[in-house]
Every structure is written in C-alpha cells, then in structure tokens.
Amino acid sequence: MPTLPPLPLSSLLLALLPSAWLLSNHYFPWLSAWQEGLALALVGGAGLLVRREGRLPWAWMLVGAAVLLSVGGQWFSGQLVFGGDALLVALYALAFVGALALGAGLASEPGEERRLAVDALALGLLAGASLS
Numbered sequence: 307m308p309t310l311p312p313l314p315l316s317s318l319l320l321a322l323l324p325s326a327w328l329l330s331n332h333y334f335p336w337l338s339a340w341q342e343g344l345a346l347a348l349v350g351g352a353g354l355l356v357r358r359e360g361r362l363p364w365a366w367m368l369v370g371a372a373v374l375l376s377v378g379g380q381w382f383s384g385q386l387v388f389g390g391d392a393l394l395v396a397l398y399a400l401a402f403v404g405a406l407a408l409g410a411g412l413a414s415e416p417g418e419e420r421r422l423a424v425d426a427l428a429l430g431l432l433a434g435a436s437l438s
Contacts, residue, residue: 314419316355316412319348321426324434346401353404356411356423362403363410370403 326345332338374396381392412423 314355314422316352317419317423317426319352319355320423321430323348323352323427324430327434327438346397349401349405349408353408353411356408356415361410362407366403366406370399373399 323345326341326348329340329344331340377386377392377395377399380386381389386392386395412420415423
C-alpha cells in the first residue's frame with residue numbers, strides 16, 4: 307500500500323484556509339471579522355513557514371508602501387475621520403502584500419513541496435465549497 311508523504315505545516319494551514327467560510331458567527335458592526343481573522347491568521351502562519359528564497363517583486367512592495375502612505379496621509383489630513391478605518395485599510399493592504407509574499411515563497415519551494423501546498427489548498431477549497 308503506498309504511503310502519503312508527510313504534509314508540511316504550511317500546506318496544512320493552506321488546506322485549512324477555506325474553513326474561514328464555515329464559521330457561523332456574524333456580529334455587528336463587523337459581520338465578517340471572525341472569518342477574515344481566521345483567514346489572516348492561517349495565511350500569516352503559512353507565510354512564516356515557507357522558505358525565504360522567494361522574493362516579492364519590488365513593484366508589489368512599492369504598491370503596498372504607496373497604499374500605506376496614502377492611508378496614513380488621508381488619516382493625518384482628516385479625510386478619514388476614524389483611526390480604526392485607517393487601521394483596517396492598512397491591515398488589508400498588509401494582508402494583500404503578505405499573501406503575495408506567501409505566493410512568492412511557495413513558488414520558490416522545491417517541486418514536491420510546492421505541489422503538496424497547491425494540492426492541499428485545492429483540496430481545502432473543494433471541501434470548503436462543498437460544505438458551505
């Protein structure tokens with residue numbers, strides 16, 4: 307009987323990513339806070355575990371920096387009244403850049419580990435979509 311290779315922890319976290327769809331608690335004022343928090347934690351954890359050889363292209367780093375500077379400028383100039391709004395936009399921008407960095411790190415993984423990560427994410431997406 308063939309045995310399955312051990313699944314790296316980063317691949318397991320990617321496989322669990324669609325479980326954020328399945329959380330049922332939706333409370334005001336931020337209805338998707340728990341779902342987004344779980345997804346952010348899983349992507350962040352997977353990003354910390356992948357190899358560091360993959361480099362995020364400078365263009366994407368500049369886009370992220372420009373978004374953060376824009377949000378900061380809007381908050382300091384009074385265009386964004388609430389600091390929490392600026393913080394959430396900055397968090398989403400950092401999450402976007404983190405997801406790009408995770409993709410760059412996975413692209414630099416050796417062939418078998420990269421295939422396992424993609425397969426785990428695809429299986430998780432299939433399971434999450436089927437259960438939701």
